[in-house]
Amino acid sequence: MEHTGIGALRTKRLKKKCKDSTTYLMTGKMNNSTLNQLLATLSLIIDYQGGEQLYHAWRVAIVAKYVCDEISPAESQWLFYAGLLHDVGITGIESHPARYPELEESHLSYWLRYHPVIGANIVEKIPGLSRVAPWIRDHHEWINGKGFPAHKREQSIHVNSQILRVADDYDLRFRTRAGLTRSDMYEYFRSHVGTEFSPHMWDVLRRLNSKDMGLFFFEVNDESRLPYKLKEIMHDLPAIDGTVSEDVSIDVILRVFGIVIDARHHYTAGHSERVREYSMILSKRLGIKGHELKSIARAAYLHDLGKIATPLSILNKAGPLNKSEWKTMRRHTIYTMELIDAVEALWELGPLAGYSQERYDGTGYPDGLKGSAIPMGARIIAVADAIDAIKTRRSYKRALSWRVVVRELKKSSGSMYDPEIIDHAIDYITEEKLAL
Ligand SMILES: [Fe+2]
Ligand SMILES: [Fe+2]
Ligand SMILES: [Fe+2]
DSSP states (O other): OOOOOHHHHHHHHHHHHHHHHHHHHHHTTTTTHHHHHHHHHHHHHHHHHTTEOHHHHHHHHHHHHHHHHHHHHHGHHHHHHHHTTTTGGGGTSSGGGGGOSSSOOGOOOOHHHHHHHHHHHHHHHHHHGGGGGGHHHHTTTOOOOOOSSSSSGGSSSOOOHHHHHHHHHHHHHHHTTOOOOOOHHHHHHTTTTTBBBOOOHHHHHHHHTTTTTHHHHHHOOOTHHHHHHHHHHHHSSSSOOHHHHHHBBBBHHHHHHHHHHHTTTTTTTTHHHHHHHHHHHHHHTTOOOOHHHHHHHHHHHHHHHGGGGOOOHHHHHOOOOOOOHHHHHHHHHHHHHHHTTTTTGGGHHHHHTTTTTOTTTSSSSSSSGGGGOHHHHHHHHHHHHHHHHHHHBBBBOOOOOOOHHHHHHHHHBTTTOOOHHHHHHHHHIIIIIOOO
16 A cells, blocks of 8 residues: 555655664663653653643743752752653542642542652652652642641752742642733742741742743743743753763653553553563564664554543543544544654654554554555554453453453454464463463
């Protein structure tokens, strides 16, 4: 089949770019701009809720950096990263904390109350970024001890956590407020000194207020200017020192992507990680190694990325989808490629992840590619995805045995999936799962 669909055009355009991204992917190390793009994209995913982009993390990062520039400019780059990641622990929560401007502990669910700890635990594992984890852990603490989750007080709350508190609270209170004036903001912060914020933080805000605080905050409120503002800041961030940039591995952050993506769908915790594992096993059995193997493994983490924009009512629907629901469902593969496009070092992975819903017989989506026109990595991820989908429990079905997995895979060999890959999958399951 002629390769002409929307995904195909993107693939063509990216071919040249991919050449450049290969160097990064070969080494698995990243430079500053890769780290920035990865974190900016990750926070977009966290903030896409209920069909709406909240841009909460972007705003918190920008404001936190702005406040930190006034206190300790050497730290402000790290405050920016902490701002992008501060709510990463909301994964799996029914609703984003930005939906609760009155964040009073007694009204919060367990998950909402502990999202700072969950987030800190995730960030702690990202090499090079672990230093921001303690600040994230305390980003909801108040100096009067009435914050959460640990009810810390005054000096025991790190000043950088207090900066995150200011930035977070600013966005929760004022982002949707029409007709906001500079004195509204000033008054709000003033009235929370001694409770939420320390007198020291108030001094800083007062200093900023005498400069350009009003103008700055209004700019941040303007959604159309946000991407430019973010880009400008990221462009000017100093290079992270050699040891850190060497340490910060793309794979660790992609694993976090997987956690965030999976947390959106009930019953699929660990799905992306398992699809990665099965993809690796199948690829190796097919004789794939080196750079290609690494790319397939990375793309597997991202294969469901675009689903963050698909409503849960469609993703978890027990019965068959109607026509318009299908249309929405199919769109997620395009979103997957678009989101991957935002990170230059990952361009090469777009077709591998985005075409994992194509069918071998040409009746899949988004482009209806057939047989070998579907990239090998995408064909492998499709089978790996099927194995996990059949094997694990979902909202619409119970977990099934390995015998049933084999039966189902056989049924779809040559229609949905590449028969050669299915043969390897069946061999693997027979040898590793059924022989025990
Ligand atoms: Fe939070
Ligand atoms: Fe937040
Ligand atoms: Fe999947």
